Amino acid sequence: MSQRVTTVVIGAGHAGLAASHFLSERSIDHIVLERGRIANTWRRERWDSLRLLTPNWLNRLPGHAYGGPDPDGYMTAGQVADFIGDYATVTAAPVRENTTVTSVRRTDGGYQVCTDEGDLDCVTVVIASGACNAPVVPECAAGVPDGITQLTPFEYRNPGSLPDGGVLVVGASATGVQLAAEVRRSGRPVVLSVGEHVRLPRTYRGRDVLWWMDATGVWAQSYDEIEDLARARRLPSPQLVGEPGTTIDLNALTGLGVEPVGRLAVIRDGAALFSGGLRNVCSLADLKMRRLLAGFDEWAGIGDGPAGFEPTRIPAAPRLRLDLRGGEIATIIWATGFRPDYRWLDVPVVDEKGRLRHDGGVVDSPGLYALGLPVLRRRRSTLLHGIEDDARFVARHLAERLTPRVVA
Amino acid sequence: MTTTDNGVNVQALLDAREALKGAPEAAQFTWRATSTWKNGVHSTTTIQNFFGLGQEQSHKTKTEFTADHPEIFAAEDNGITPIEYLLVGLAGCLTAGVASVAQNRGIQLRSVTSTVEGNHDIRGILGADSDVRNGFNDVKVTFTIDADASREEIEALVAQSQKRSAVYDALTNPTSVTVEVA
Numbered sequence: 001m002s003q004r005v006t007t008v009v010i011g012a013g014h015a016g017l018a019a020s021h022f023l024s025e026r027s028i029d030h031i032v033l034e035r036g037r038i039a040n041t042w043r044r045e046r047w048d049s050l051r052l053l054t055p056n057w058l059n060r061l062p063g064h065a066y067g068g069p070d071p072d073g074y075m076t077a078g079q080v081a082d083f084i085g086d087y088a089t090v091t092a093a094p095v096r097e098n099t100t101v102t103s104v105r106r107t108d109g110g111y112q113v114c115t116d117e118g119d120l121d122c123v124t125v126v127i128a129s130g131a132c133n134a135p136v137v138p139e140c141a142a143g144v145p146d147g148i149t150q151l152t153p154f155e156y157r158n159p160g161s162l163p164d165g166g167v168l169v170v171g172a173s174a175t176g177v178q179l180a181a182e183v184r185r186s187g188r189p190v191v192l193s194v195g196e197h198v199r200l201p202r203t204y205r206g207r208d209v210l211w212w213m214d215a216t217g218v219w220a221q222s223y224d225e226i227e228d229l230a231r232a233r234r235l236p237s238p239q240l241v242g243e244p245g246t247t248i249d250l251n252a253l254t255g256l257g258v259e260p261v262g263r264l265a266v267i268r269d270g271a272a273l274f275s276g277g278l279r280n281v282c283s284l285a286d287l288k289m290r291r292l293l294a295g296f297d298e299w300a301g302i303g304d305g306p307a308g309f310e311p312t313r314i315p316a317a318p319r320l321r322l323d324l325r326g327g328e329i330a331t332i333i334w335a336t337g338f339r340p341d342y343r344w345l346d347v348p349v350v351d352e353k354g355r356l357r358h359d360g361g362v363v364d365s366p367g368l369y370a371l372g373l374p375v376l377r378r379r380r381s382t383l384l385h386g387i388e389d390d391a392r393f394v395a396r397h398l399a400e401r402l403t404p405r406v407v408a
Numbered sequence: 409m410t411t412t413d414n415g416v417n418v419q420a421l422l423d424a425r426e427a428l429k430g431a432p433e434a435a436q437f438t439w440r441a442t443s444t445w446k447n448g449v450h451s452t453t454t455i456q457n458f459f460g461l462g463q464e465q466s467h468k469t470k471t472e473f474t475a476d477h478p479e480i481f482a483a484e485d486n487g488i489t490p491i492e493y494l495l496v497g498l499a500g501c502l503t504a505g506v507a508s509v510a511q512n513r514g515i516q517l518r519s520v521t522s523t524v525e526g527n528h529d530i531r532g533i534l535g536a537d538s539d540v541r542n543g544f545n546d547v548k549v550t551f552t553i554d555a556d557a558s559r560e561e562i563e564a565l566v567a568q569s570q571k572r573s574a575v576y577d578a579l580t581n582p583t584s585v586t587v588e589v590a
């Protein structure tokens with residue numbers, strides 16, 4: 001016998017809990033299913049030193065703000081797990097932990113949600129299972145010679161757990177630059193393969209750069225106002241670290257002794273070959289950063305132009321080839337992004353790239369919703385403080401869908 | 409033994425190799441092309457001068473190349489597509505290599521033809537799919553060679569010509585490219 005419930009929310013990260021908050025507010029009977037514990041990803045899928053990129057004062061969830069002593073600090077993963085755990089407690093979210101959803105399929109009246117702990121029948125489903133369920137590793141990894149340790153950010157914990165020797169970090173977004181810096185500080189030689197990236201200073205004109213993103217309204221931009229939405233949704237995370245006043249752009253990294261090389265193109269005959277376009281991806285990142293900062297100035301009515309940012313320094317002749325058999329490199333860290341996992345979703349709403357088809361969180365199947373995806377409804381959608389508007393909208397849309405049934 | 413004549417002065421090449429071993433500066437060449445936009449996606453590129461052996465050099469004549477795009481790209485088709493010039497370069501280079509290696513190995517060629525095909529998913533350049541690269545997915549060269557040699561010898565010629573080909577190397581290995589505004 002299936003249990004009946006009006007709405008099933010899949011995932012008890014901050015997105016699922018925010019959905020639960022608004023569903024409760026509307027007295028919509030629901031249950032939140034979580035395969036692990038509340039805030040599972042922050043407990044299990046983050047490296048030891050990780051801190052949030054967003055300062056504490058910005059980390060508000062619907063009805064729940066940071067109340068600690070350090071508003072300008074950045075939470076550790078453990079503190080985020082506690083923050084989200086507290087949120088589940090104060091909102092009395094009906095979470096069922098250690099329950100993995102194994103399939104969701106359509107029925108006449110809505111959906112059947114099967115789990116390893118029994119099945120549920122419901123009218124509506126909110127998918128809040130996360131946008132980063134699995135690391136993405138490029139196909140060329142198949143060519144890595146035996147004997148090299150390969151790690152994804154889900155496996156990496158700290159530099160001490162790496163074998164001695166050089167490390168190739170592939171990818172220069174938030175994850176890659178943070179890991180490159182800490183591995184370099186452990187004394188290992190580090191080569192960082194850099195493709196398109198987003199350069200940002202930690203602070204601008206004395207304030208956290210994310211204060212500017214928030215205050216100027218850049219993050220509030222709505223998905224239907226963005227010219228190239230597909231591109232916005234793919235935008236790599238910025239080169240930031242949650243360390244007060246610390247900028248972690250490529251200049252900072254080369255200062256630490258990290259060697260930048262171009263985008264990894266292919267691994268052939270045991271050698272990694274890098275694109276010769278390093279200079280161009282760096283110029284693009286410099287240009288975009290300056291444009292963003294100039295926009296901040298314009299908003300603030302400051303006219304003297306963004307000062308003090310050196311262009312990214314590139315070695316005169318970046319290496320194009322790295323022999324992976326020669327012993328120089330012992331470890332490769334694939335900081336090449338993350339993807340969602342919808343293998344359990346038996347509704348034809350996933351595109352050929354493995355992404356959910358949705359319009360601002362309204363999935364292309366009646367009664368099915370999504371939260372927590374990049375630029376779901378606004379640029380800030382995946383950030384903790386970005387969930388409020390999205391979850392409120394989804395709960396309202398979902399409630400309106402239920403209403404005719406209640407009346408009937 | 410009959411003498412082989414493929415029209416390649418191998419001795420001069422071998423002499424140059426010996427001479428340049430001791431003079432790496434003289435071996436530094438800069439090839440140069442000058443391009444001018446015409447209209448739309450039509451441009452012309454001329455080549456005449458280059459630098460090498462320590463001084464400015466010049467081809468006997470100036471050559472002008474026209475690049476455009478076919479009409480199915482909503483262009484005027486005044487000339488071949490820029491990426492097709494890569495095929496011209498690769499074919500020219502590998503063929504020169506085959507002739508030179510054959511000469512050096514004493515293999516008389518009667519005919520050498522090849523077709524070069526570059527497979528290209530244009531969703532990359534159109535920005536339709538960010539996972540698709542802009543350049544060729546792969547390139548295939550097929551040689552048909554009639555020569556006084558066994559199939560194995562001919563295959564060895566073709567292999568050696570790839571090993572010493574500038575364009576093959578430029579296409580298969582990354583190259584640092586700097587683009588500036590003067």
Ligand SMILES: Cc1cc2nc3c(=O)[nH]c(=O)nc-3n(C[C@H](O)[C@H](O)[C@H](O)COP(=O)(O)OP(=O)(O)OC[C@H]3O[C@@H](n4cnc5c(N)ncnc54)[C@H](O)[C@@H]3O)c2cc1C
Pocket residue numbers: 010011012013014015016033034035036037038039040041042046051052053054099100101102128129130131132133153175338344371372373382383384385
């Ligand atoms: C390395 C990394 C660093 C990040 N740093 C920041 C940052 O500094 N600041 C910031 O604002 N954002 C950051 N993010 C982005 C984002 O805020 C986090 O990914 C956040 O965890 C997303 O919250 P969520 O609730 O949408 O999904 P998640 O936290 O991923 O929650 C989804 C939940 O669903 C559960 N689940 C998944 N599948 C199933 C299933 N089949 N059955 C049952 N349960 C399931 C998971 O166990 C998980 O608990 C980071 C992301 C990553 C990967």
